[in-house]
Amino acid sequence: MKPAPFQYFAPTTIDETLALLAEHGDQAKILAGGQSLVPTMNFRLATPMILIDINRVGELSYIDSRNGNLAIGAMTRQRTLERDGEIARRAPLVAATMPFIAHPQIRNRGTLGGSLAHADPAAELPAVMIALDAKFKLSSQKIERWFDARDFFTGLFSTTLTPNELLSEIVLPPMPPHTGWAFQEMARRHGDFALAGVACIVTLDARGVCNDARIVLLGLSGQPVDARNAAKQLIGVEPSADAIRAASQTIDAEIDPSADIHASAEFRRHLAKTLTQRALQQAVARAKES
Numbered sequence: 001m002k003p004a005p006f007q008y009f010a011p012t013t014i015d016e017t018l019a020l021l022a023e024h025g026d027q028a029k030i031l032a033g034g035q036s037l038v039p040t041m042n043f044r045l046a047t048p049m050i051l052i053d054i055n056r057v058g059e060l061s062y063i064d065s066r067n068g069n070l071a072i073g074a075m076t077r078q079r080t081l082e083r084d085g086e087i088a089r090r091a092p093l094v095a096a097t098m099p100f101i102a103h104p105q106i107r108n109r110g111t112l113g114g115s116l117a118h119a120d121p122a123a124e125l126p127a128v129m130i131a132l133d134a135k136f137k138l139s140s141q142k143i144e145r146w147f148d149a150r151d152f153f154t155g156l157f158s159t160t161l162t163p164n165e166l167l168s169e170i171v172l173p174p175m176p177p178h179t180g181w182a183f184q185e186m187a188r189r190h191g192d193f194a195l196a197g198v199a200c201i202v203t204l205d206a207r208g209v210c211n212d213a214r215i216v217l218l219g220l221s222g223q224p225v226d227a228r229n230a231a232k233q234l235i236g237v238e239p240s241a242d243a244i245r246a247a248s249q250t251i252d253a254e255i256d257p258s259a260d261i262h263a264s265a266e267f268r269r270h271l272a273k274t275l276t277q278r279a280l281q282q283a284v285a286r287a288k289e290s
């Protein structure tokens with residue numbers, strides 16, 4: 001399969017990119033790693049008239065420490081996130097999740113910004129970013145907007161990005177002391193998109209009582225599910241095995257899984273609860289160690 005004809009631009013700065021988006025936004029697509037866009041163009045599911053290739057925009061590729069936060073450029077490759085020492089130390093949930101995404105060849109090209117902008121409901125990074133309370137910078141020639149990750153994803157493959165905006169930066173706040181994390185997913189083969197998955201964060205106080213928890217599920221419906229009620233069940237209590245089991249069962253009321261050729265809705269519901277229980281156990285154990 002070959003894509004429909006398109007006009008190609010390769011800007012080298014953010015300013016040039018934003019100028020191109022201001023002029024052509026409605027008819028253009030950003031080309032980042034191309035690992036989702038190119039297949040959809042080859043199948044002619046996407047037929048942009050114009051491609052704006054941002055692979056030469058060096059200023060979009062960085063991992064910086066800034067005011068205690070970690071600022072990551074949108075063009076940072078997924079493989080870099082997997083291998084970077086600063087990410088492993090300060091955002092270990094991100095590093096640990098990366099091997100679940102596709103295969104090394106795809107992660108060599110695929111970018112953080114591309115995965116978030118694409119907003120595949122089975123993608124790992126959107127759920128991980130919500131669990132980490134990340135903030136996203138959306139840039140256009142006119143304004144700069146910031147979104148909490150949990151407000152960025154609006155449905156199946158859709159986000160708050162407008163056609164003339166670029167997702168330019170992702171900011172991760174520091175994890176408080178005594179915070180544990182875990183990622184769990186089930187896929188038919190390693191590297192396939194997940195049938196269901198979950199990212200969890202648990203913070204304990206000095207007595208071992210949970211004072212913050214986040215449970216974010218993926219692969220169940222159109223967008224990541226931030227299961228706040230289930231997470232709230234843990235807050236103010238010692239997260240014992242029984243408390244974790246009870247919180248994981250509460251997930252039931254917060255999800256409405258869809259069925260497809262890969263899994264029934266009931267199987268996804270079962271996975272969501274089982275994976276959450278496993279992830280919470282791991283996150284609590286890590287919080288106690290940390």
Ligand SMILES: Cc1cc2nc3c(=O)[nH]c(=O)nc-3n(C[C@H](O)[C@H](O)[C@H](O)COP(=O)(O)OP(=O)(O)OC[C@H]3O[C@@H](n4cnc5c(N)ncnc54)[C@H](O)[C@@H]3O)c2cc1C
Pocket residue numbers: 029030031032033034035036037038039074075100101102103106109110111112113114115117118120122123124125161165166167168191192193194
């Ligand atoms: C065989 C295969 C298996 C895969 N398995 C998984 C998996 O298990 N989990 C997973 O999460 N992903 C998986 N992927 C997708 C992969 O992670 C992609 O890299 C990712 O979804 C898109 O990133 P990209 O940089 O390649 O973006 P592109 O494909 O270049 O772009 C994707 C979309 O985002 C837009 N876009 C890109 N960057 C920006 C930006 N900075 N600002 C605004 N819009 C932007 C593009 O215009 C396009 O619409 C798989 C891909 C393949 C081919």
